[in-house]
Amino acid sequence: METFDYAIVEEAAKQLYIKALCDLPPDVREALKKAYARETQPAARSIFEAMFKAIEIADTKKTLLCQDTGLPIYKVKIGSNYAWNGAKIKAALYEGAKRATVEFPFRSSATHDITRVNPQTSVGPGLPVTYFDFDAECSDLDILMIPKGSGSENMSQMKMFYPQHGIKAVKKFIVDAVVESSANPCPPGIIGVGLGGTADLVMKLAKDAIARPVGQRNPDPMIAEMEEELEEAINATGRGPMGLGGDVSCLAVHIECAYTHITQNPVAVNTQCWPARRARAIINPSGNVAYGY
Template sequence: MQVDLKEVEEACKQLYIRALKMLPDDIKQGIAQLKAIETDARAQVVLQTMVTNIQIAERDDNLLCQDTGLPIYNVKIGSNVQVDGMALKAAIRQGCERATREYPLRSSVVHPITRKNNHTSCGIEMPAIHLDFMADAETLVIEMIPKGSGSENNSFLKMAIPAEGMKGVKAFVIECVVAAGGKTCPPTIVGVGVGGTSDQCVALAKKAATRPLGTACSDTDGALLETELSAAVNHLGVGPQGLGGDATAFAVQVEVAATHITMNPVAVNMQCHSARRARATFTPAGLVYGY
């Protein structure tokens, strides 16, 4: 399959806008499920306010949140997809810039030293573009995730040692959720990475935090850890927006990688209740948008 880079550029523009305005169904259902079992009256009010915000954004074709986030594009390429990799990255970047200029959106991206904002949502190594490959030979998938600073600021890494065991991993995750409090705009998706190298572990936590709700870690032990931590986190009493209640997190989601015998890194990355994402799937039959 030959990829039309102009189509990719336009899709990446649309993905940014779609992600900022339309919350995926699994997240809306997650809020409804938490609201149905919340026992704290104030937390019920906060959750209903979130529901109202989502409804108004959809009704008025407006943004879910003023924070347009750091733009992240996850790209999966089928084995029979023909595309120039550098040209593909350039098309993604151009689409991101066009979304910010043409919509227009607030650019949240600045130079890390000078703090200069070019008002394009782009800069050095930004948008973040992650390339991977997939078995579906005739398919190209581009997922766009705008990651807000409230959730991204609450990122943690510990280079644990094996002697600390899973008790140490669980304690670290709990400590991170408590430390984050309401700063992540809970209820959150708590992403946890276990294993790998230090940088790989942090990337795994981000992958876990941005997975759709209802999905499970492909590793059996990782999936068990998800279940145990999800129950523990919602007994902390942090609650929606950190104001108390049962609904601290939609879920704790885990990704794992093999690691060295003398270490066991664990990372935490959180996603706020407005867990935005959008997806474009290119096949020989055409382009389809989704989540």
Template sequence: MSQMIDKESLKHAIKAVWIRSLTEIQPDILEGLQNARDTERNERARQYLDIIIENAQIATRNGTVICQDTGVPTFYIRTSLGFPYQDSFRDAFDEALREMTLKEFPMRSMVVDPLTREERGDNTGENVPILHVELEPGLDYMEIMAAPKGAGSGMWSTMTVLPPSAGAEGIKKFVVDSVLRAGSNPCPPEIIGVGVGGTAAEVTHRATLASLRPINVRNSKEEYAQLEKELEEAINLSQIGVMGMGGDTTVLAVNIEYSGAHNPWLPVAVNINCWPGRRAVCRVYADGTVEQV
């Protein structure tokens, strides 16, 4: 009989990748910030970029949170039906967040009941942590991406349904208007995730995934990659700048993900990620080995 992954081992991996997502700046984000610092023409914006970069490097080095808003715990899981784990996913993630918050890691409790505002005090709630599971045949590991979604940027997310005739120009107008409406509130420079197509639920999901894609990776389809580039250039003309203080760098990237759309409509969603672009990935293998990716 093949070895089985037990719940305690999975919880250990969950805790490690969650803490990394809160404390480590990813290489693509750091490179994007440094490139922005090198090309920024506004002196005040350059000074703020220096502070941001230093903050991220200190947090990574010391294992402290990059931002005090540790967000809603959100995880994207890829695995196969044959992966040797048979316990409860929900229990593993709930227990991991509860133990970290109450005993093991200095992390604010950010999750409340949406109506009564009551909280458990442990970063869990109804359907939280949020778990997205995708089954992929042939995988010999379970991949976990941790993605803290804070309110400072998350509350500026938008969604609409355009007529198909709006086309690319309609998408561009809606995305640019959404970013201008948010102004300095999402702590720019931002990573803008754009979802196009699908249903109302799917398009917001795609926008969130887009906001988590590495900022040095363009959409694989030429039309969408070109639209990403045009949106990035247009938004940076706004001169909102770093922390809203003016300058050339309002966004580090605009990423688009899309799904097939129903013929009569064109859904579009925008998910704004603040400058740390917080995410981390690990892989748990069938022999119990955990790889931090």
């Protein structure tokens, strides 16, 4: 007999959306400080100072880091040692995202594709975007919330390469995608890269990549080396903070990979803006909730 109260998940979903919009993760704060320390261009340094002021205001007034509240994305990992109800989890995430928007309140960024009517709830068909995965080793429910703004999301790119194009062509595509995005994704942020899988999976991999703490390397040494190489190449472009020139054009490059078909090599790029917003809740079967990043 089910005893868990899924109102706990709903409340967590609400609090996560608000926390993600207002409280920048510690690793992002530290990455911005390090970027500022290595930035030599006066104009670029002044942009970093404006970013730090925005963070200070958000911390002091408990308000938004950015007016673009983004589309709500929840990445959910379900522990296998407890009988969680997936349908109830999904319904709770929907209501939690809606309540966050109405009760905080903040501007909804979610609109109908054709009519462009915005119900000011952040939810609707297909929203919130929800991804489910499973953990065989625990009983907890792990929810990671990522609000994704359009400045960065609009710069997403995906291309289906053939194996004969080689890795050099893949790297060029990634760097070109970043350069072409110019100031739109509010750099410097995290450059998420997906390699392999299928056309739909490779975009999810790129989105998974931006969810990692800044600078956390892929466990595969070959991929980690590629991340470092691409970071160096992107920072050498001189795009700089907010695309106005400088030494730091990205905080990190993260790559996630999957096996793919022998005759294809999908590649995707998904950028996260400088306030790489995310918030996490771990909920155990007893209903205890621990918040973090």
